[in-house]
Amino acid sequence: MTRSTVRVDAVLVQAVIAGALSFAHLHDLAAAAGQDGWKAWAYPVSVDLLLVAAWRRLRSGGTKAAARCWFVVALTASLGANIATAGLLDLGAVPAWLRILVAGWPAVAFLGGTLLVHGSPQPQAAPVPEENPTVQDKAPTPAAAPQLPAATPESALPRIAPVPPALVAHARKVADDHRARTGTPIDTSTLRARLGVPLPLAEAIAAQLA
Template sequence: MSEPNTPLPTRVDRAARVEGVVQVVIMLAIGAAAAAASFTHVHDVAEAHGQPGWLAWADAVVLELMSVAGGLELRRRKRLGAHLWFPAVVLVVAVVLSLGAQVVEAEPSVIGWLAAALPAVGFLAMVKIALGRAGHGPAVTVPASAAVPDGPGRPQPPPTVADDGPPPATVDDEIRDLLPVARKAADDLAREGRPLSREALADVLRRQGHAMSNARASALVKLIRDQPARPEASTGDGDAPPTTGKADLPTAAVTGSPS
């Protein structure tokens, strides 16, 4: 008896979740081992150079927490599209000090220096991987019925489903302020033949100087799709006059004169 076929998207999502869990466990293990090794080296060096007792422990704790806090703040700012220079400087200084404490106690040989530097290098590698995970979130799944056709000749939605009112009250004020700019960016993407997605919209708005997180870009994409702009009423020559709600009757019918 054959097993029921599992849809491909479900299998891919399950594999991605398992892979993500395994990667997080590996990152935590490497980070914990690197922190323990660095903590021990910093404590021993501080104690051997005039920082006895609790002072050596304080030096080790402060340096390790600086590394962790700098890495977390760097990841948070990258996710929000903010400036990264200050947490990056804090992280580099903490790692350099930790690396110096590890190397100074190593055997004076190339192998000894490499072995002593391995925990700090491993910690930097984990920070780099974590930053990559922050910059590339999961892709937004777009139903086929909601996909935006390429090219300038895409069909406009019927006016009856358009909503000229403001976004719902639950929408963040910053997202509401960015909505007109996001609509223009979506039109630019359509003219370039690029599909509307979270990554594409965030890239355009960031290039224009707007701070844009993945969550904010997703909310803007949803608003653009759920509340399409009403097509402007044409006012040029030759257009049909607006209707008044009454049927246009022949003159004869109105005056009672025979046709």
């Protein structure tokens, strides 16, 4: 028999003895607090299961705040029973507050176990890599513009309506004012800007002013 086997066996025996003593203390305290029969035996099982569940949650990773909290609660219940049955408490006259704690323990253990089981971190699914498209979407071919009949030279020339005489007279005043200020005849672009008329009409007016 190797040393490692002896060491493991010794630890296991020690754990069994400690667990049995703690189990008995919890049973005695529950029985003294008025939980007789099978109920007194169920209390140590409840405390030990909550302790184990909290320890497993601590070892599993993830959020450990709740696991630490319920581990401390279960450890306090177990340690408190061990201390209470060590002669510091008269088991024949258990105080009312301790009876209330023992009677309320099942609800506390049920809440802690439920939160530890259903609050355990769920494994996250691995993200699915996006597939690179092998063929790029082709841009839609624009629809062909309708073919218009070829314009004849005569139809291509813009048709200009006759220039009103009043507009010609006003344009002449604008041209004279421009010549007086600049000393040069007014060009078509400036005339168009001053009159605010389209370019073909401005060219017709400039032709009449020439």
